Amino acid sequence: MKDVEGLSLGELDGFSVWRVTTPFSTAAISLFGGQLLSFAPRTGDEVMWLSPAAKPPPTPIRGGTPVCWPYFARQGQAHDAPSHGFVRTLPWELREAQRDADGSMRLRLAPPVIAGLSLHLVMSLYVGRTLEQELLTENVGRRPVHLTQALHNYFRVGDALATTVEGLEGLTYLDKLDGGRAHVQQGTWRLDDPRDPGRCDRIYTGAGGHYVLRDPVLGRRIAIRTQGSRSAVLWNPGEAAARAIADIGAGWRDYLCVEAGNVGPDEVVLAPGARHCLRQEFRVEPL
Template identity: 55%
Template sequence: MHVAPATSSVETRFAVPRDFAAQVANAAQAGAVDADELSDFDVPGVRAGLFAGYPAVLIETPHAQAAIALHGGHLLSYVPSGQQDVLWMSPRQAQLPAAIRGGVPVIWPYFGRQGQAGDVPSHGFARTVQWRVTSVVRDEDGTVSLTLAPPQHADLGLALRMHVRIGPALEQTLETTNTGETAIAFTQALHSYFRVSDVAAVRVEGLDGLEFLDKNDDYARHTQTGDWVLDDARDPGRSDYIYAEAGGRYRLDDPGLGRRIELTTMGSRSVVVWNPGEAAAERSQDMDQGAWRGFLCIEAANAGPDVVRLAPGESHALTQRVRVLARDGGLAAR
């Protein structure tokens, strides 16, 4: 997984919260999702269960099904009615409290270790602790909206909430509030693993002409020519790019699955496109051989030069909206 450089002087340098180790230990011991806690909301189609072996909140609506693990506040699955899962999950998973591989990991309050000292965990403090559900609402059309939150660390200076809306589209928002007395600058991402038929046969529209930083080239700047494809002549077979000043609307065209995934982002000026390629994937402990071909990460992000600055009391929202389209541009058939 990509790790942005730690040499920037503009981000806040976060110390590991005093209670973080205890929260991670608690997450390792967490059992099933508390069905009584969910029943307090009394929302049809929302229940406790298991998904891919993880205790999860299971959501069923007329439009889609979804699963959210409370470990990491991790969206595991989003399946529009009559279609295949939009998200990819690795069949090989590390034992909790390790981060989950696949779905949509929450990267916060820094991307990789961007601007950080080397003693902090990669990608922040949210993805290896136990979250809780704070609200569940069902609209008249059956769409379900949930709000979840990780443990709040008093010495961090930031508070996080995540809003997830399960309907004809998937909407996911990270809402960050500066709870301290000084300004804070942070980075973040919704690290979506999109399921594909073969990553070597798909393309991403909406990036043509953008500058990007290439982690595999010591973060040198390059310019995208045409759509993104894995077998770029400059560096084929892998991708770890941070696109700056991006437009916020992208389409993942997948002929093998006969669909396009439309990703729209707000509160973000950057997007990350990542696939480790064969050599790096073989070194991973939580990917089966060849599993790297089944996904492409397109990440709604504030990363690289895109740093969020909040004064005390201010909030920021990073949102992604995901729809599945037919390759002719219409909504995918059910």
């Protein structure tokens, strides 16, 4: 791996990372949790938000793109199960790195095999003009397995209250701040939604997989496309709840989570020998 131009080991805010440099963008992936911590176009601002108060391992890293697997939150698990699964607090291994002819980079990473779990996970990343990420899950056991998962993206924004998200119009969402009750999205999403202004914790079901985050403060749009994902999760705790979260606090206005996943009623059932691929792509463009 040391011979791959544009790939090196380094640090980002105290976290050990694989640093990727291409003619089009840079990225950083944490060895702890296999977590994308940074992606920045060469001519633009940082796309991912990483909490200035993020705690060192073994605490999960607040920011970037945590990998929630093989379950989301504690869905289908005991109340004392680790939130969002196991792999975000394990050391990951870089299995393969390849530099394309144009200088773009392709990486393949994996967490250790988890004893007693018949699911195996491999993650692929492409860093170039876009950021592309895939989670490939395989059932190596003899029985069907129920899987929930998410790529828990923390997008950096100029002001969460000024940011909008398109592509959710008309979808049904389950509102965790309303006891999980179902509602229908009316128009473009914004944090100051009159139904529950200033905070958001929603699972959009049967989602179409194409969203646009518009950020007028930073003057950009982030186009998000997903495949193998039937859910979209939007989360920002808002000012009051963020005060009680040590690694968010006043930073709540600096990010918005738009997550690709299969959660809630959109769980995946993997037959023995079957595979499932969850994929997302970011493209950053000026407004």
